[in-house]
Amino acid sequence: xxxxxxxxxxxTHTAKLMQRVCLALIPGIIxxxxxxxxxxxxxxxxxxxxxxxxxxLIMKLRKRSIKQSISDYSALLTGILIALxxxxxxxxxxxxxxxxxxxxxAKQLYGGLGFNPFNPAMVGYVLLLISFPLNMTTWISxxxxxxxxxxxxxxxxxxxxxxxxxxxxxxFRLIVDGYTMATPLDxxxxxxxxxxxxxxxxxxxxxxxxxxISIWVxxxxxxxxxxxLMARIIxxxxxxxxxxxxxxxxxxxxxxxxxxxxxxxxxLIMGASMLGAFFIATDPVSAATTPKGRLIYGAGIGFIxxxxxxxxxxxxxxxxxxxxxxxxxPTIDHYTKPKVYGSQKKADLNV
Numbered sequence: 001x002x003x004x005x006x007x008x009x010x011x012t013h014t015a016k017l018m019q020r021v022c023l024a025l026i027p028g029i030i031x032x033x034x035x036x037x038x039x040x041x042x043x044x045x046x047x048x049x050x051x052x053x054x055x056x057l058i059m060k061l062r063k064r065s066i067k068q069s070i071s072d073y074s075a076l077l078t079g080i081l082i083a084l085x086x087x088x089x090x091x092x093x094x095x096x097x098x099x100x101x102x103x104x105x106a107k108q109l110y111g112g113l114g115f116n117p118f119n120p121a122m123v124g125y126v127l128l129l130i131s132f133p134l135n136m137t138t139w140i141s142x143x144x145x146x147x148x149x150x151x152x153x154x155x156x157x158x159x160x161x162x163x164x165x166x167x168x169x170x171x172f173r174l175i176v177d178g179y180t181m182a183t184p185l186d187x188x189x190x191x192x193x194x195x196x197x198x199x200x201x202x203x204x205x206x207x208x209x210x211x212x213i214s215i216w217v218x219x220x221x222x223x224x225x226x227x228x229l230m231a232r233i234i235x236x237x238x239x240x241x242x243x244x245x246x247x248x249x250x251x252x253x254x255x256x257x258x259x260x261x262x263x264x265x266x267x268l269i270m271g272a273s274m275l276g277a278f279f280i281a282t283d284p285v286s287a288a289t290t291p292k293g294r295l296i297y298g299a300g301i302g303f304i305x306x307x308x309x310x311x312x313x314x315x316x317x318x319x320x321x322x323x324x325x326x327x328x329x330p331t332i333d334h335y336t337k338p339k340v341y342g343s344q345k346k347a348d349l350n351v
Contacts, residue, residue, distance in 0.1 A: 042089070102124030103120060105123070119323065197260075211269070281298060287329060304321035
């Protein structure tokens with residue numbers, strides 16, 4: 001949260017804010033590493049390097065200070081968010097494409113930090129999701145369901161697509177009972193499209209195991225998000241209105257037919273709901289900025305997330321919802337500008 005004069009005279013520096021947001025992601029990083037292994041850390045390292053090098057390259061071409069641009073940690077945060085959003089052990093060149101596109105085209109093409117109309121991390125993620133849908137929607141099985149590849153095997157899979165023993169990523173994605181590992185959103189959407197009832201899905205042991213993992217991951221990002229709120233780094237309006245909107249929209253569908261639509265609580269704990277609410281939708285540059293506007297902005301994201309998850313072709317719709325509301329943010333701000341203190345309506349002035 002950055003406050004301007006004359007109300008606050010010790011506004012927090014951008015770099016300090018970005019550092020604290022990165023620190024708030026640590027609980028989520030730890031939990032993802034526990035469940036998904038070395039691929040999470042490899043993604044973080046590669047995406048961070050890609051983001052910083054892309055930022056440095058553009059600053060060099062623009063003849064601007066590389067040190068000053070990198071030291072604000074905005075590029076690093078973009079790399080970390082993409083790394084946490086993509087599946088572990090995604091081929092190194094795919095993550096390179098996503099991160100470089102995010103930094104070069106979604107951020108620097110518009111003039112750099114403070115001028116980008118879209119969330120750079122989500123632009124890079126959507127590019128990868130549309131370009132490589134199979135790779136981007138299939139996650140390696142968690143440590144609770146199968147043995148994870150070692151660090152050496154993880155590096156081999158990331159850079160060469162197979163280990164020295166000839167094992168591919170698909171071999172590690174097959175869990176012991178023969179299922180291919182998928183996120184709960186992927187699994188539930190596929191089952192519902194085949195005519196399976198919601199009650200049957202939620203009683204499936206394999207599905208419940210995946211849901212348990214998703215709960216832990218979302219709770220870890222919730223913990224980091226609550227830290228950001230208590231430290232007043234972000235405003236409460238967007239995350240709270242977004243989560244309430246997700247819950248209410250899903251509840252309406254559930255009330256219409258609880259066998260055709262998933263329960264509201266599952267939408268809140270599956271996919272990137274908490275990561276999106278506290279770390280992505282709250283981007284201070286591309287989000288709405290007025291108090292009422294933030295509420296509308298967050299509610300709009302939550303509504304679109306449930307609509308796309310339910311009827312769209314993509315399972316987790318946080319990135320699409322955020323980008324769609326990025327487009328609407330200037331209009332939302334225009335119509336929700338707070339009244340200037342001391343101003344009066346024309347009718348009052350004519351009295």
